[in-house]
Each structure stands twice: as C-alpha cells, then as structure tokens.
Amino acid sequence: xxxxxxxxxxxxxxxxxELRPTRLEVDLDAIADNYRVIASRVAPARVIxxxxxxxxxxxxxxxxxxxxxxxxxxxxxxxxxxxxxxxKAGVRAPILVLxxxxxxxxxxxxxxxxxxxxxxxxxLRAVEEAAAATGRRARVHLKIDTGMERIxxxxxxxxxxxxxxxxxxHVEVEGIFTHLARADEDDLAPSRQQLERFAEVLQFYEQRSxxxxxxxxxxxxxxxRWPECRLxxxxxxxxxxxCGARADTRPIWPVRPALRWVTRVVFFKVVRPGSPVSYxxxxxxxxxxxxxxxxxxxxxxxxxxxxxxxxxxxRGERRPVVGRICMDQVMVDIDWGxxxxxxxxxxxxxxxxxxxxxxxxxxxxxxxxHEVLAAINTRVPRVHRGGVRSVPDDAAHHGPSRR
Ligand SMILES: *Cc1c(COP(=O)(O)O)cnc(C)c1O
Numbered sequence: 001x002x003x004x005x006x007x008x009x010x011x012x013x014x015x016x017x018e019l020r021p022t023r024l025e026v027d028l029d030a031i032a033d034n035y036r037v038i039a040s041r042v043a044p045a046r047v048i049x050x051x052x053x054x055x056x057x058x059x060x061x062x063x064x065x066x067x068x069x070x071x072x073x074x075x076x077x078x079x080x081x082x083x084x085x086x087x088k089a090g091v092r093a094p095i096l097v098l099x100x101x102x103x104x105x106x107x108x109x110x111x112x113x114x115x116x117x118x119x120x121x122x123x124l125r126a127v128e129e130a131a132a133a134t135g136r137r138a139r140v141h142l143k144i145d146t147g148m149e150r151i152x153x154x155x156x157x158x159x160x161x162x163x164x165x166x167x168x169x170h171v172e173v174e175g176i177f178t179h180l181a182r183a184d185e186d187d188l189a190p191s192r193q194q195l196e197r198f199a200e201v202l203q204f205y206e207q208r209s210x211x212x213x214x215x216x217x218x219x220x221x222x223x224x225r226w227p228e229c230r231l232x233x234x235x236x237x238x239x240x241x242x243c244g245a246r247a248d249t250r251p252i253w254p255v256r257p258a259l260r261w262v263t264r265v266v267f268f269k270v271v272r273p274g275s276p277v278s279y280x281x282x283x284x285x286x287x288x289x290x291x292x293x294x295x296x297x298x299x300x301x302x303x304x305x306x307x308x309x310x311x312x313x314x315r316g317e318r319r320p321v322v323g324r325i326c327m328d329q330v331m332v333d334i335d336w337g338x339x340x341x342x343x344x345x346x347x348x349x350x351x352x353x354x355x356x357x358x359x360x361x362x363x364x365x366x367x368x369x370h371e372v373l374a375a376i377n378t379r380v381p382r383v384h385r386g387g388v389r390s391v392p393d394d395a396a397h398h399g400p401s402r403r
C-alpha cells in the first residue's frame with residue numbers, strides 16, 4: 001500500500017543566502033504592474049491570469065496574493081493540487097483549473113469552491129451528480145476543442161455538452177473556452193480558423209436567445225496583437241511575467257520581467273590552452289584563460305541544452321558559459337577579466353544597464369520562454385519583493401463580483 005497525500009507543492013525554501021548563494025529574486029510589483037497594463041488594454045474584457053507551474057516559477061502563493069486584490073476574473077492553474085494549495089494559503093479569489101478532470105477529484109473541487117473544466121458530457125454529468133449529492137453548487141467552464149486535439153469536445157460535436165449544461169440544476173456554467181494551438185505564430189490564419197469554429201459553437205446561445213457564459217480564448221501569443229480574440233476574458237501566462245511567447249519575440253506592451261536569478265562565484269582557476277572544461281570535453285580554451293565555477297546547474301533548471309551557448313553577467317559584462325552545464329555547477333570563461341570568490345553573477349535579469357532575458361535563454365536552449373521560467377527548480381530559494389505583504393483581511397478583500 002502506498003500512502004497518498006496531496007503534495008504541498010512549492011513549499012518555499014528557507015532563504016539561506018550564505019549557505020546557498022544561488023537565489024531567485026521575484027519583483028511582485030512588476031507582476032502587479034504587468035497585470036494592470038494588460039487589464040487596462042483589454043478592457044472591457046477581463047483577465048484570467050495563469051499561475052500554473054508555480055506561477056511560471058515566480059511562486060504560486062505569492063503571485064496569487066499579489067493579484068487577488070486586483071480583481072482577476074479567475075486565477076487559472078493547471079492542476080487541482082495547485083488550486084488546493086492556494087485555498088490552503090487563504091486565497092479566496094475565484095480559481096479555475098484548466099486541466100482535465102479525474103472523477104475522484106470532484107468532491108475536492110466542490111468543497112473548496114474551485115471552478116472545473118468540463119470537457120465531456122460524461123464528466124459534466126458526474127459533476128452534476130456529485131453536486132446534487134452534496135448539496136453544493138458546482139462551477140464549471142465548458143472546454144471546446146477547436147483544433148488543439150487536447151482536452152475538450154470537438155467544435156463539431158459540442159451541441160450535446162452545451163445542451164446537457166442547460167439541464168444541470170446544480171452546476172453554474174460560468175465560462176466556455178477554447179485554446180489556440182498556434183497563437184505564437186506570425187500568421188494568424190490558423191488562430192482565425194479556431195476562433196471561427198468557436199463562434200459556430202457559440203451560436204447555440206444566440207439561437208436560444210440565451211446570454212453565453214464568459215467566453216475566453218486568448219493566450220499571450222495573441223492578446224496584444226489581435227483584439228477580436230479577446231472576447232469576454234483573456235488568459236495571459238508568459239506575458240503577465242513580462243516575456244514574449246517565443247524566443248524571438250518581445251512583448252509589445254510595456255510589461256517587464258520580474259525575475260533576477262543570481263549566484264556567486266565559488267571557484268576561480270587558470271586553465272591552460274587545450275585543456276577541455278567539463279564533461280565530454282566539448283570546449284577547451286585556445287589560450288591561457290580564467291575560468292570561474294558557479295554553484296548552479298540543470299538540477300536547478302539552468303538547462304543543459306544551453307551548454308556552450310549561454311552567457312552570464314559578471315561585473316556587468318557578458319561572459320560565455322563554457323563546456324557542458326553540469327547538474328549543480330557551471331563554468332564561465334572570463335578571459336583576463338577579474339572575478340573573486342563570492343562575486344555576484346547574474347544568470348537572468350539585469351545587472352546595471354545590462355540584461356539577460358528569458359527569451360535569450362529560450363533561444364540558447366532551443367525552447368520557448370515558458371519552459372525557461374517553469375524549469376527554475378524549487379531547489380532555488382525565492383526572495384520576493386513588493387506585492388502585498390500579508391494575506392488581505394476581509395476589509396481589504398476586493399473579490400470580483402461573480403456571475
Ligand atoms: C498555459 C495556458 C495559457 C497561458 O499560455 P501563455 O502562452 O503562457 O499565455 C492559457 N490557456 C491555457 C488553457 C493554458 O494551458
């Protein structure tokens with residue numbers, strides 16, 4: 001028998017700066033400002049900030065507490081356990097779990113007043129039955145698949161789900177949504193096609209002269225540049241954290257990154273020409289050079305794919321990561337520059353006028369900024385600045401009005 005407990009995800013690590021010099025500084029004010037920029041530009045559409053994967057590495061609970069007073073329509077997460085973690089931390093804002101539903105989870109959703117993504121008639125029926133049995137009202141968003149082939153009913157067979165949702169007496173249908181498979185591409189044609197399919201589904205409500213529930217489609221790739229897709233609400237993830245949706249794009253709106261990932265020099269050596277550095281001997285200096293070692297690696301989320309490509313800021317200068325990135329250490333060539341044990345080195349974020357962006361790390365790792373942020377392991381201690389300093393009490397709580 002295995003003892004199963006809902007994991008207490010992302011329990012913050014104690015900040016032991018002298019003990020472990022690597023840390024992630026999170027500027028919660030930047031996230032709040034980014035939220036305001038997005039909210040004001042998409043209005044009257046509302047905002048459903050996406051906080052999955054530890055709020056893209058920024059700290060689930062801290063980000064939720066920062067955004068809760070700003071009145072998000074829902075805080076979106078991927079998994080039930082993320083939502084439970086927020087409730088346990090005292091977050092009372094509406095929460096939507098975007099991911100697929102497993103039947104056994106339903107009572108937990110109801111108990112903690114968490115909105116469910118219903119992606120089939122069977123699942124909706126199971127929700128209705130559980131709600132009827134417990135006398136609680138379930139909150140549901142209907143998920144339509146318009147071309148992602150992930151979860152959701154196909155747009156061409158969504159009728160029965162919408163029909164069934166009207167029959168449910170214990171379910172409040174708060175929203176209906178779909179997700180774009182190619183939101184980050186320059187060409188909007190595939191996204192337009194998905195939006196048209198979604199519009200076909202929504203005719204169900206027009207034909208019955210019923211107001212539709214909150215309709216939401218847009219993720220970061222389209223929010224800034226395609227007003228028609230904003231509908232009633234938008235779901236920004238990476239944009240909320242100040243980053244572009246692709247390695248080669250930058251946000252158009254004045255949002256800013258909130259992270260500074262720093263470490264300190266733990267070793268300094270002079271390496272002779274031709275002596276290979278790190279596993280596999282993938283790099284060797286052509287001339288005598290100075291190599292520093294940093295106590296961070298792919299075990300912290302500093303991705304191995306960036307080996308021999310990444311750069312870091314040492315005393316405000318860009319310096320190359322050389323040789324393979326190890327699980328807990330990386331080596332940097334500082335040429336004949338100066339660095340001492342204990343000097344701060346910036347892996348991500350700014351140092352004076354220089355800056356390394358998540359989009360750059362994504363390019364070095366051949367991935368998207370989302371993965372760079374989500375990969376920063378919980379082994380790295382987070383240090384939060386700004387935002388709200390305590391859990392808001394009732395008087396300070398400005399929860400959004402619910403439909
Ligand atoms: C992750 C996710 C988002 C946010 O995506 P970004 O590209 O980070 O904006 C929005 N909607 C759904 C359904 C998601 O899974």
